[in-house]
Amino acid sequence: MAGWDQFMTERDREHNEARGKKEPFGFGTKPALIMIDFYYGALGLTRQPLMEQIKTHPGGMGLEGWAAVDQAAILLEAARKNGIPVVHVTKLDRDNAVGWAKRVARKRQSDASDAKLSDELKARSAEIVAEVAPLEHELILRKAAPSAFNGTILPHMLQSWGIDTLIACGESTSGCVRATVVDGTTHSFKMGVVEECTFDRTEMSHWVNLFDLDAKYADVVKLAGAIAYFEQVGSAAAAAAASV
Amino acid sequence: MAGWDQFMTERDREHNEARGKKEPFGFGTKPALIMIDFYYGALGLTRQPLMEQIKTHPGGMGLEGWAAVDQAAILLEAARKNGIPVVHVTKLDRDNAVGWAKRVARKRQSDASDAKLSDELKARSAEIVAEVAPLEHELILRKAAPSAFNGTILPHMLQSWGIDTLIACGESTSGCVRATVVDGTTHSFKMGVVEECTFDRTEMSHWVNLFDLDAKYADVVKLAGAIAYFEQVGSAAAAAAASV
Amino acid sequence: MAGWDQFMTERDREHNEARGKKEPFGFGTKPALIMIDFYYGALGLTRQPLMEQIKTHPGGMGLEGWAAVDQAAILLEAARKNGIPVVHVTKLDRDNAVGWAKRVARKRQSDASDAKLSDELKARSAEIVAEVAPLEHELILRKAAPSAFNGTILPHMLQSWGIDTLIACGESTSGCVRATVVDGTTHSFKMGVVEECTFDRTEMSHWVNLFDLDAKYADVVKLAGAIAYFEQVGSAAAAAAASV
Amino acid sequence: MAGWDQFMTERDREHNEARGKKEPFGFGTKPALIMIDFYYGALGLTRQPLMEQIKTHPGGMGLEGWAAVDQAAILLEAARKNGIPVVHVTKLDRDNAVGWAKRVARKRQSDASDAKLSDELKARSAEIVAEVAPLEHELILRKAAPSAFNGTILPHMLQSWGIDTLIACGESTSGCVRATVVDGTTHSFKMGVVEECTFDRTEMSHWVNLFDLDAKYADVVKLAGAIAYFEQVGSAAAAAAASV
Secondary structure (H helix, E strand, O other): OOOOHHHOOHHHHHHHHHHOOOOOOOOOOOEEEEEEOOEHHHHOOOOOOHHHHOOOOOOOOHHHHHHHHHHHHHHHHHHHHOOOOEEEEEEOOOOOOOOHHHHHOOHHHHHHHHHOOOHHHHHOOOOEOHHHOOOOOOEEEEEOOOOOOOOOOHHHHHHHHOOOEEEEEEEOHHHHHHHHHHHHHHOOOEEEEEEEEEEOOOHHHHHHHHHHHHHHOOEEEOHHHHHHHHHHHHHHHHHHHHOO | OOOOHHHOOHHHHHHHHHHOOOOOOOOOOOEEEEEEOOEHHHHOOOOOOHHHHOOOOOOOOHHHHHHHHHHHHHHHHHHHHOOOOEEEEEEOOOOOOOOHHHHHOOHHHHHHHHHOOOHHHHHOOOOEOHHHOOOOOOEEEEEOOOOOOOOOOHHHHHHHHOOOEEEEEEEOHHHHHHHHHHHHHHOOOEEEEEEEEEEOOOHHHHHHHHHHHHHHOOEEEOHHHHHHHHHHHHHHHHHHHHOO | OOOOHHHOOHHHHHHHHHHOOOOOOOOOOOEEEEEEOOEHHHHOOOOOOHHHHOOOOOOOOHHHHHHHHHHHHHHHHHHHHOOOOEEEEEEOOOOOOOOHHHHHOOHHHHHHHHHOOOHHHHHOOOOEOHHHOOOOOOEEEEEOOOOOOOOOOHHHHHHHHOOOEEEEEEEOHHHHHHHHHHHHHHOOOEEEEEEEEEEOOOHHHHHHHHHHHHHHOOEEEOHHHHHHHHHHHHHHHHHHHHOO | OOOOHHHOOHHHHHHHHHHOOOOOOOOOOOEEEEEEOOEHHHHOOOOOOHHHHOOOOOOOOHHHHHHHHHHHHHHHHHHHHOOOOEEEEEEOOOOOOOOHHHHHOOHHHHHHHHHOOOHHHHHOOOOEOHHHOOOOOOEEEEEOOOOOOOOOOHHHHHHHHOOOEEEEEEEOHHHHHHHHHHHHHHOOOEEEEEEEEEEOOOHHHHHHHHHHHHHHOOEEEOHHHHHHHHHHHHHHHHHHHHOO
């Protein structure tokens, strides 16, 4: 049973069954891993339960976020070990570069929320958490839009590297992960989303967005499946190198 | 109580309450109406319940779709009466122009689904249903991506017309409506979604996507509210014209 | 000697010589042909010399345009014979769809210029000239920007077709051809421009833009070279089909 | 007489005269200044004549580049004094971020050219020259395409700031300046190019691109005119602030 089943209505279940088991889109031979918005501004500087965290950090993601970070660290390690290029995405970090959230924000609520943040959290908001910190040679993109494809060099880099498949994780499932996956499909990349490494502050949104992405744009896979795929790609590359 | 409340977990309700009532983004003074994908290929040539329809039209949207069409016809009439520009969006209609769904499709399932369609439905798939058919002078966009902003002249036209607000409706809530609203916000338009005029084949996806859009990107409004807004814009324009 | 040599200053010649003969970018194995803006609004309804034509058609391109049309008809025939996909580009043809020229126009001059046009020329302005008219199955794009990549499905179609090389011709060398070639390179396509099939109303602009494109973004080739390339691609495809 | 006149053919002159003096596009009330690619990788670490410089720095721009830098420093000062937002554009500075030039490059020539560069020039290639160095609060964009609008947050920032006019300068006239101006017009900004602050390694390309830009997309203005415009905008802002 999938995590999203609990949210289906009776009619949804009936409809879903009548349409039959989904055929996977499938992955290609040249993937990259994209780590979306694992920054302190979403996770907080310490690990706290959601309902505790929101008292001083209204936009926080709670312990589910940190659980996903720990799983994502394993995924990241597997990518690095198998030579899969890694792209880290975070938000803009300067006052003169205004992200989409500020452009369209509910200003009163946004200001009230900001007022509760500690100075350290404000200062380190765009910093990627230590558990999945980028290596020196890895690409870091700072975006001003929900999608990592908008206003960044991501499409150019994927094209330069010959990438055909993009494996995504991070937060939020219903925000930047979703927007990035939709744009990835639009750009004709084969898209994957790793369930345990993806998170949201709203449970129904997390699961229903995974359902939507799986239904229309991507294969939602388990961590073990993503690692097995990276290992298969790594082995094929090693075999090709050996045969030269 | 909002339609999405029934899908929330206990924790979601608690979290939502703690964050407080949402401040509206608000609308501007120069709106356009965008009617997304009201074509026979989604609605079917006749009005049938979803579970009946999918026997011969697996991608159909059921009676909820037609209910939304009838509401959208009222919205459309209000836009026209008040001088609000209308943009109609549909899919590509020629074999040589391949939409995103064909590019990434689960081919086996997609072919099986197509095989069930009547010849007339195939031939008229991209045709906008009579109830909300475009007028001669209204802009029609054919898109190859989920978002109406991608690969179309929509951003140029909205800019030319001086539009600051885009009121969206159509289908599916979790597909092209969502993708278009996210891109609209990214382009810094004030976005609205009209609840009764928007539809999806999955009930949980319909409501949870409306929740997500309202939480992050748009004001989800009732039909009556959208009409009142159009009338207010129309009256202001009439008053401005009279005072010249 | 290249056509652009006559426009070089002494220093340009010295500099060019010191930098040495250019290495071609090279073409790939899967080209498409893009025919840019061969419409009556640029060429006129009859063949007239430039200085004659501008009396009643200030934006006209003169006999050089028609010479390029005749060469382009040969190129088009070679593409069709060898199974090379063809994309035709023209401008928007409806009053509600405003191209970039109208958006930014020098309005007074543009209106004065339009006032001189015959009704038939206005009505047929966006129509592609008979000599290189599209076949039923060929893709036609209507653009609202100088570049054929902006606000059209071109990138999606090229991706769907597996295109790696885009051979461009049409008008004007210093306008839509140039903008399209720059965007094609930005999208990482190998770009070619066919000299005899490309034209401009200003001679220096024609030649210096060909120089610029050849220096930075594309291989500028002769018609004979482009045809030989199409034939080589066609033969390879025929051989591959025969060997199956 | 304009600088481009010397490159016109007899026919061009006749044609140009028959079409009449150009009406300016005009500027708006809320400009930004964009400083394009004033980096050491184009200018060199010391001021050398072009034909001397290319011996060790084949892509260098010669003394004309440095003359433009000195004029641009004056323009930059005027922008800052009058509260005009400034955007600096440079290239990518990391090995993992591959600009368009590397993607499409004539690899043999590009490698041969790189081999001649000093280690210091390589290390500081993307650094903006001291004469027009960004201030701490000014926006710096690193681009992977000829146009500063492609793959950057530029369109979002201009929109956030309410900019209607973009005054451009830098290098090369026939490369990134041109591509940026074309995209700016496509995005419906009023575009200006400052003649003395713009440069190219090829004289004919410099002047003919200025002609093309002025003919189709932008108003090419003198430094004194750009400064007067900035001062007028600054005075209007000061007067508005005083009247509050």
